Amino acid sequence: MRETTASAVAPRLRAVQPPRSAASHREREVIAAFSEITTEAITTTRLEDLLGLLGKQLCHLLGVTRCSVYLRHEDDRFRGAAGYCEHEGDISAAVQTQEAGIRGDRFSREVIETAAPVLIDDVRRDPRPHRRTMEHWRVRAMLGVPLVFDGKVIGLIFVDNVEQEHVYTDEDVALAELFARLGALFLRQAMLNAHLKRKAAEVVRQKNMLAHLADVHQKLTNAVLDGASIQTVVTLLGELSAKPVVLYNEDFQVLAWSAPPGLKMTEPPVLAPRVRELPSVRRTLAGLSASCPSAVVPRTLAVGLGRRHLMCRLVIEGQPSGYVGIVEVGRSLEHRDSKLAEHGATVLSLQILSERRQAEAEGQAREDYLSDLLHNTRDAEQLVRRSPQFGIDLTRPHVLVRFSLGKADGHVSVSAGRRLVIQQLAAALGESDPAAVSLPGAVIALVPLARDAAVPESLRDTISGVREALSPVLNIHTAVISAVCRAPEDFPMAHKELREVEELARSFDWAGGVLTADELGLFRVVAASGRVKEAVHFAHGFIGPLRAEDDGTLLSTWRAFVRAEGKVQATATELGVHENTIRYRLGKIRKLVQRDPATLDCLLQARLAFQILDLAGW
Known part of the structure; x- marks a missing residue:
């Protein structure tokens, strides 16, 4: 085995000088090689192409068939950049999966540390190369040459013959070192050119981004100035991003969404609850702020997580007020999407705030109008004339519903x-929002009825359902429905009646649900005296003899008889028994209370007593 480094090459070159003609010939070859490299360095747009040519020319000069070129990166690691093989052509893709100087690769480390060529004549017997790499590439003998610029190794070139031995002379090693030093100059210049091109491209990109954002700003601003709705703004954001856009409130309910027609989406591509509950996603969303207004969640795709969403926080009057999401569908998310989302979020925040202010102003004006209607502070003709602008049609009959809070x-x-x-x-x-006004301890709503119609029997059940639906968030004691109002003059009287009924219910501490103003009848007049205790005493005394001797059957029959206005047949139908059964029970009631339940006087007293007991919760 023979190894050669730069320190050993120089003496040998001095001891054995090649013939002058041979040296001149090889010098001309180097000049010719660099002539082609110079042309490539000027015209090439890819650094990889220049590196491939550099290695290829060195192969031709040394008479070998394969080379690989590695570049030093900012982390000081040498990664594959380009490759050439006489039999396979461009092998850059394979070389780019490799790294030189890794653990176990003492051969490459020696080239890097000495900044001089290192030759291994017999790879199989030399312990320095990385064994698996040499076996994979079927290397027999290899020369490693550093690309040195300003005293620093900026790259490596390795040359060999595929599965063949090759004898490298001292002249070959010296020529390779000279070639590499010249090549490093071209490489450095090419790297600077590439850097300048990247910077120029970045400037162009930034310029295009600014132009794009200016266009976005103009389109969004013009849309808002033209009175565009929130949905219109969201649709415009979808068109500008060419991706689906979803507007959420703070609870991730969809307020508006839009998607390019080509995607043929029928439902908004929302951020699924299971994804929002992931710890990493929750942290990212919680971390959105003025300094970090947008982020992609989830950061990386995984099975079951669906699409990636670029989420941007909406802030209205300093309070978090929802999100704008751009969904990665069809095209990948880009940097400009984040700028678009942030700009869109600002516009939407202002738009939502404006609509809130407008709604509040309209609501206040509507509430003022309803207050005038209830308190008779305006001329009736004026009230009728102004009603359409508040969405109220006074030509229709209405009832007032007072929710006691x-x-x-x-x-x-x-x-x-x-x-x-x-x-x-x-x-x-199933109507548009009814008019309503807030009073101390109550909300009064104006409910329209069908034309020329009385209060429908279903309205009581409807109001009861509203009361139950609101019970988790509002403490509604009672809901009272007024008589039908057909003219502006009827509303103040109906309002007064509702107050009286509510006061009556409060007197008896009644919170049983829904009342109608007309169902209390005479009891309202009796109770108006304020003698509640006496009224309750009267009711108990009236039915006391019956309650003491009854299991509840006679009392329920008497109640049904009163509701049926003293009609035996109607009472029997309601209770599902024979008419003679009703007559028999009425006889027992007559005997116990010692008065005829069928007389008008007894019916009035019984109705009054039952109303008192119902309000008192008995």
Whole structure:
């Protein structure tokens, strides 16, 4: 085995000088080689092509068939960059999977540390090369040459004959070292050129990005100035990004979305709950702020995680108010998508704030109008004339519904409570948002009815459903439905009746659900005196003899008889028994209470007593 380093080459060159004609011939070959390399260095756009040519020319000069070129990176690791084989052509792809100077590769380390050529005549018997790499490439003898610039090794060139022995003379080694030093100059210049081209490309990219963002700004600003809705802005963002865009509120409910028509999406591609619950995703979303407004989640794709989403936080008046998401579908997410999302989030935040302000102003004006209607502070003709601008048609009959509120939960404001009542009523009635006004301890809503119609029997059940639906967030004691209002003059009276009924319910500490103003009838007049205790005493005394002797059957029959306005047949139908059974039970009631339940006077007293007991919770 014979090894050669730069320190050993020089003496031999001095001792054995080749014939002058031979040296001149090889010098001309080097000049010719670098003439071609110079042309490539000027015209090539890829550093890989120049490195491949550098290695190829060295192969031709030394009479070998294969080379591989490695470049030093910022982390001081030497990674494969280019390769050439006389039998296979360009082998750069295979070389680029390799790394020189790794653990077990003392051969490459010696070239790097000495900054001089290292020759191994017999790879199989030399312990320095990386064994598996040499076996993989079927190397027999190899020459490693450093590319040195300004005293630093910036690259390596390895040459060999595929599965063949090769004798490298001292002249070959010296020529390879000279070639490598000249090549390093060209390589360094090419690297500088490549760096300058990258910088120039970056400048162009930044310029294009600024032009793109300016175009985005102009289009979004013009859309907002033209009165575009939130959906229109989201659609515009989708067009500008050529990807689906989803607008979420803080609870990840979809407020608006858009997708390119070519994707043929019928549902918004939302960020799935199982993905949002991943610790890494939760941390990323929680970390979004003014200094870090957007991020991609999940960062890397995995089975079951679906698509990647570029999420950008919306902030309105200093409070987190939702997200804008651009979804990676069809095209990969780009840097400019983050800028687009951030710009879009700013525009949408302003748009949402503007709509909130407008809605609040309209809501206040509507509430003021309803207050005028309830308190009779405006001329009736003026009220009718102004009603359409608030979405109210006073030519239709209406009822007032008063929701009596208990102590409000701390997190629900007065305006928020009113809004919840309006939304739930609209959903239950299948109408647009009804007008409503907030009063101390109550919300009064204006509910339209069909033209020339009385209060439908289903309305009580509807209001009861609204009360139950709101119970988790609003403490609604009672809901009272007024009589039908057909003209502006009817509303103040209906409002007064609702207050009286509510006061009556509070007097009896009643929180049983829904009342109608007309169902209390005479009891409202009796109870208006304020003698609640006497009224309860009267009711207990009236039915006391019956309750003491009854298991509940006679009392339920009497209640049904009162509801049926003293009609035996209607009572029997309601209870599902024979008419004679009703007559028999009425006889027993007559005997126990010592009065005829069928007389008008007894019916009125019984109705009053039952109303008192119902309100008192008996």
